[in-house]
Amino acid sequence: MTASVNFLSQLNPSQRIAVEHFCGPLLVVAGAGSGKTRALTYRIAHLITHYQVDPESILAVTFTNKAAREMKDRLERLFAQEMALKQQGQPFNSLPEYDQKRLLSQVYKKTTKKLWIGTFHSLCARILRYDVNKYQDEKKRQWERNFSIFDESDVQSLVKNIVLKQFNLDDKKFNPRTVRYAISNAKNLGLSPEAYLKENSYAKGRVIAEVYNEYQTQLAANNALDFDDLILVPVRLFQQNESILGYWHSQFKHILVDEYQDTNRIQYELIQLLTTNAEPRKSEWNWENRSIFVVGDADQSIYSFRMADFTILLNFQSDFGDGLPDEDTRTMVKLEENYRSTETILQAANQLIENNSQRIDKILRPTRGEGEEIYCYKAEDERIEADFVMGKIQEMVETNPELNWGDFALLYRVNAQSRPFEDNFIRNNIPYNIVGGFKFYDRQEIKDSIAYLRLIVNPFDTVSLLRVINSPRRGIGKTSIDSLLKASQELEIPLWEIVRDETSVKTLAGRAAKSVNKFASMIKELQGKLKELSGTEIFDQIMELSGYVDDLKTKGTEEADNRLENIYELYSAIAQYQEENEDTSLQGYLTNASLASDLDNLDEGQEKVSLMTLHSAKGLEFPIVFLVGLEQGTFPHVRSLNDPLSLEEERRLCYVGITRAQEQLFISHARERYVWGSKEMKMVSQFIQEIPEELINSNLRPTARKVHRKKTVSSSANDKWSVGDRVIHHSFGEGEITHILGSGKKTNLAIQFAGLGRKIVDPRTNSITKIE
């Protein structure tokens, strides 16, 4: 088919191997900026056009919703371009906008709509909407298909309540956050409360296991799942029911996983089950018309706090592949050519990451020019640091007509660091966009509205019920609620079962009974309309009937107006979802909303400076990057200073930051900075010292670099030497390079000298010169 010929020609040999891969396992080790997204999208396109794979049987897992959306968009364009040439005989871009849109929507209907592209969480949620009712856990707890997804704050308060109120534990010894974290970790390792207990049978572990168990009971009582369950439950279900696993195994013939280094144990398990159908022995796996294709970079593994485990990536070759050494294997390919950044930036990144002990050998080979040196600014404090960044951006935008605000990104370790920059940007009218931190869905009015919707979809969702039963105030106070709650607990039935029953309410709620009954009939009414009305219509009605909007309107304060605005925005979000997904069910929207992240709001089209954490920046690129707060204790973060493994993760994070930059990188640090309201002295980050001095220009030694640069840089540059080069050594004479050993700082050359045999030489000693 002509389609494939077209895009294959744009690839380098390694990318081509990746894209043309059809059946069986393949690990793509893809360095930053090496075109891995391209490899992924082109491969999907190739599977469909060249191998006639049914789009419905392709499962592509990405790390963020944004990455998923981008992949779908790219695929749509790719197919639309092909169709433009075939149907109309002219390039897509030259078609009138109307035709472009028509083509894109054709492609959507025919192909991209059918693909299973999304995050682990969204894809699993989708699977569970079909099958969760067939699952039963060890304690016979069950869930229905209209389950709620509890967000982190729901979960926190649930755990807190169990620890403090129900179990009456000492919160010094059992900090609810720590307990919550332990439960999450257990789930990410695939441990049930019982299994957790077995592995943690000491006193504290036993208590946590009990909390975990009670927590599960309450989730089930609410017909709710937490984020971790979205992965854990399908895995369990697949383990206990082979026909359900069989169904999904035959559904997903070609599985692709992006950012494989950030996969955790339970996600790995899921992939493993879907790929192998739980066949235990490798020799029994049937790769006919089936593949597992993962892309990742161990150097960019930055989510171990979420139990991500990059040894999963390192083990791919022995888990799924042929397990042969790098030179001989056919189940691994490395993409090392970097198309994104200048050589200077790549050298900084390569040298920095060399300081890590835990990695697989890989470097980034530059394909672009040397570029500008890195500029390092030492500031007095965080306000001066902000002045510097602001001044530099303004200066560059003014002097360089090619640049606009959207070409700049400001990256920091923790969200709190954005503050001084925000203040500064507001004062100086610099348009900016903060990604992450406060979320739209975290606002009170939004949580309230969502809670109403959740309750209508899933009446067992007691957390939501409690949230809205007296919001807006309708005279249902603490005492009434408590007596209703107590009854539900004693009878072991959901709170809603009490609330919906007029007689029970009359006996229990006293003066508030009338209000409770009114509230209950309102919810009942909308539950009845759930099937006939669309999400937006339900939303409209609940806001009206509940008096929520009226309540805000009568307040008339600026704050209330603001909240109203947000509620209207939520309405548009639901409407937009319905339109884009051809899904008018409220449930679809709710799932989508609970899995949405703030990163999804990042709109590249806007001409605004982007501010975000280094974690959020993964997968993105910007012409100019500012990496700020490079101080010991800020970055690397305090909590990693004493732990070598976390320090390595911080270094990987720094590596991610550096490799976001295409043209130019600025780094800065402050001599002192406010932390918790008091000034602290800060030492410069060790990461700055790990970048070769010659690559950095700074406000402390403005002209230092030019003198050393050429010599040292080129002799430490690994890519200068290649096998077969003729060299002269000052004492051994002429020889030929036969091997290049290691990479970066540790590069050594094996050289065959006439009459002297082979010797290992360190090129950094300047003892050898190349003969051109």
Next chain:
DNA sequence: TCCTCCACTGTTTTT
């Protein structure tokens, strides 16, 4: 039942 004020506590990264 509701609202306001004060004291305390806890600070990484996110699907």
Next chain:
DNA sequence: CAGTGGAGGA
């Protein structure tokens, strides 16, 4: 320096 939670007053 936040944001939260509890206590006490209206």
